[in-house]
Amino acid sequence: KRVAILISGGGSNMVRLVEDMRAGGIAGEPVLVLSNKADAGGLAKAEAFGVPTTVIDHKGFPDRAAFDAAVSDALDAVKPDLICLAGFMRILTPAFTARWGDRMLNIHPSLLPLFKGLHTHRQALSAGVAVHGCTVHKVTADLDDGPILGQAVVPVLNDDTEATLAARVLTQEHLLYPAVVRKICADEPGQIALSAV
Ligand code: GRF
Numbered sequence: 001k002r003v004a005i006l007i008s009g010g011g012s013n014m015v016r017l018v019e020d021m022r023a024g025g026i027a028g029e030p031v032l033v034l035s036n037k038a039d040a041g042g043l044a045k046a047e048a049f050g051v052p053t054t055v056i057d058h059k060g061f062p063d064r065a066a067f068d069a070a071v072s073d074a075l076d077a078v079k080p081d082l083i084c085l086a087g088f089m090r091i092l093t094p095a096f097t098a099r100w101g102d103r104m105l106n107i108h109p110s111l112l113p114l115f116k117g118l119h120t121h122r123q124a125l126s127a128g129v130a131v132h133g134c135t136v137h138k139v140t141a142d143l144d145d146g147p148i149l150g151q152a153v154v155p156v157l158n159d160d161t162e163a164t165l166a167a168r169v170l171t172q173e174h175l176l177y178p179a180v181v182r183k184i185c186a187d188e189p190g191q192i193a194l195s196a197v
Pocket of ligand 1: 008009010011012013014040042053086087088108109115173
């Protein structure tokens with residue numbers, strides 16, 4: 001399968017996906033890493049793997065629809081079978097999710113439907129939950145919504161800060177996302193449930 005990965009920052013999830021494809025775990029090939037930020041650290045990491053990259057800077061467009069149309073054009077050029085949003089910090093228009101939603105995944109750092117949106121670890125600490133984690137889901141027009149394909153659970157510790165909790169969740173993201181993408185690329189049904197509790 002031809003896999004495109006969209007990033008906005010360090011791309012640590014993208015790295016794990018590319019590594020697993022190159023190791024033959026995921027039956028796929030990375031055909032594009034696209035960032036909306038020119039300074040995304042993940043771009044250099046993708047280039048080190050020899051993966052084609054492109055930057056489409058959202059600031060260069062008059063509105064969300066125009067940006068999304070440019071991203072669609074870049075995706076049309078590589079004909080992806082699967083699109084993985086990985087730390088991609090843009091809200092996509094319904095037109096875009098209608099165009100690509102049949103083959104687009106996202107990883108969100110909470111146990112959805114809990115804690116949608118930003119600052120999920122702060123939300124979890126404020127809510128006083130005992131467990132937290134991350135979710136891989138299919139992308140729909142509704143933010144952080146859509147069918148859940150896998151989740152990983154971590155404990156919340158008494159002395160946790162946003163940073164220590166985020167780090168514990170990120171470690172699980174790096175296990176969960178490749179595991180889910182392996183199943184998708186193998187056309188295997190069913191969810192992935194991981195636990196570090
Ligand atoms: C991280 O906070 C992660 O939880 C979320 O996106 C952010 C950046 O991830 N999925 P990455 O290192 O760019 O993959």
